[in-house]
Amino acid sequence: MLTSRRPKALLDSALATGALATIATGGALIGLGIREGESSRVFRLVGRTLLERIGVASAAAPLTSVAVGYLHHLIVATGWGVVLGMIVLALRGPVRLFAALLATVAYGLIALWFMPPVIRIGFSVTNNVASVVPIGVALLVALLGGVWLAASDSGTQSSVT
Secondary structure (H helix, E strand, O other): OEOOOOHHHHHHHHHHHHHHHHHHHHHHHHHHHHHHOOOOHHHHHHHHHHHHHOOOOHHHOHHHHHHHHHHHHHHHHHHHHHHHHHHHHOEOOHHHHHHHHHHHHHHHHHHHHOOOHHHOOOHHHOOOHHHHHHHHHHHHHHHHHHHHHHHHHHHHHHHHO
16 A cells, blocks of 8 residues: 655656645635735735734735745645655555545644634635635646656656656
């Protein structure tokens, strides 16, 4: 059931999956922002909230709040992509596909009801089903992309050695 891949190869694939998760969910968040009339809305709101928590008036630095929101997204989405990627990529064959779907559904349910906003992809704008679904779909696409990358990478390694 578990692969015999080296831990370094698994970590490399999980990091690639984390990058895919960041890109895919970032696109979903931009789409949620466009639906509200401003593409960077989600990142601005996250940045504003985080800046105000440390005592910085976000109204005085509107571009800084967008940058902080993007940085938050980079850290959180990559982290979740790596964690879920390590779980999914440690499996083999069709079980990986089922695990990717299960991990995505589990993330969505946990994000909706139990996860503190600061560690949720999309922070507080993903607090309802309508906004978690696009994030979940993007995360699933990223996990499946990570599975595809890992499969192609392991195929290359076995043909070389």
